[in-house]
Amino acid sequence: MVISIFFFLLVSTLHTPSAQQTNSNISLGSSLTPTGTHSSWLSRSGLYAFGFYKEADGYAVGIFLAGFPEKTMVWTALRDNPQRVVPSNTTLLLSSDGRLLLRPTQGQDMYIANLDQPASSASMLDSGNFVLYNSDQQIIWQSFEHPTNTLLPGQRLSNGAELVSSASETDHSKGIFRLAMQGDGNLVQYADDNPRTTSMAYWASGTNGVGNNVTLNLDDGGYLYLLNSSSVLINLTTGGYPKKGMMYLMRIDVDGIFRLYAHSSDQKGNWSVLWESSTDKCDPKGLCGLNGFCTMMDREPLCRCIPGFDFVDPGKWSLGCERYFTAPSCKDKEANVMMPLPSTWEDHSYKVLS
Structure with a gap:
């Protein structure tokens, strides 16, 4: 019991009241803004939070461990939506008609949860699960299921x-x-x-x-x-x-x-x-993309391109490699040599061309 109380007090000290809202019961009409008084809804202990976090040149919505010095993301909203990173003048809202959505000052609303019926309240639970309730206090949507x-x-x-x-x-x-x-x-x-x-x-x-x-x-x-x-x-x-x-x-x-x-x-x-x-970080197929292969360097994976190819994007290995030579140059017999390439053997072809 003493340990639990100490942990609760320790977690609570990591939050500033001006940036967070500690009430775990979220009613219709409640809203958050990235840089406003409230940027996230906390679980009762203050360990988990649902709300805005900084990403790229804007803000995104997700669930994170707010009780830790560094934000550890455990769930992300709207991952398929290219507009999910929003400016600071966007509002996260549990609307009066029971919808959980992002509302930009310009543009259309983006719905975070697909609901068969309107929600009447929401809660960020201490388990890390964000839930929406109907008027009978039954869970109609939860992040754990998505x-x-x-x-x-x-x-x-x-x-x-x-x-x-x-x-x-x-x-x-x-x-x-x-x-x-x-x-x-x-x-x-x-x-x-x-x-x-x-x-x-x-x-x-x-x-x-x-x-x-x-x-x-x-x-x-x-x-x-x-x-x-x-x-x-x-x-x-x-x-x-x-x-x-x-x-x-x-x-x-x-x-x-x-x-x-x-x-x-x-x-x-x-x-x-x-x-x-x-334990082999080269195991995941596709890590180095088409025309790339993986080797280990000081226990870390290193992607390389086959000769005659360069990375499409050196910062994104999975995009693979593209050739920098022209097809007519292949006729130059003196320029073409056979050479061994380590760590490139696969049981099956990457792609079969007809």
Whole structure:
């Protein structure tokens, strides 16, 4: 009890009342602005927040760990919308007609939640789940059922759902890597451009064929597992980590590998990796794009282009490489030589041309 009170007080000191709103019950007509008095709605303990955060030259909406010195994003709104990064004169609103939306001063409203019925209130829960209620106080929408790149304790990845990596560490729109909970019971990782066949997966749980009610689950002790109805199919982590004084989350990272992270609740130290789907950072297919290949350099992946090619964008390896020579130059026999290229062999062609 003493520890819990101390943690609550510690978290509370990390927020300034002028920038946050601590009431977890959000009524119709409530609004936020990126640079106004209220920029986010806090959970009751002040640990999680739903609202604006800085991205690129503007602001985006998401859920983040507000109780930490650095904002750790756990959910991002409107990832498919190219207009999701908005200027400072935009309003986030739970409208009087029960819709959760972004309203720019110019342009059309952008709806964050697709609702079959109007909401009557909302709440940012201490679990990290943002929920909308109807007039009977039943949940009609929740962020836990629409994950982006992260699973929190108590959250599950259900049949047919997937996690998608972010485009970069600073751009939280969709990246190219997916962790999919397939209908056949298999948990599989693909790159966006690859066909969803077994040969093109770069990681799989090997549970295909066990049924269509398998879910990926994370509990508050860092136990990550696949559940089929009421029985555990496979343990991805052994669990057994301390529950008190620790926080856990699972995320598919920008590099295509999904990892289990831990952080002490007292805010000391950094996030530490407890488990990862692969220790070889060159495993994710598609990391280097077309005409590129991956090599390891000091335990970090390094993308290279095949001879005669340069990166489309040196800052975005996944865009691949494009040729800088002309087709007629290929007839110059003296300029063409055979050379070995390490780390380029694949079991299947990247693309078959007719």
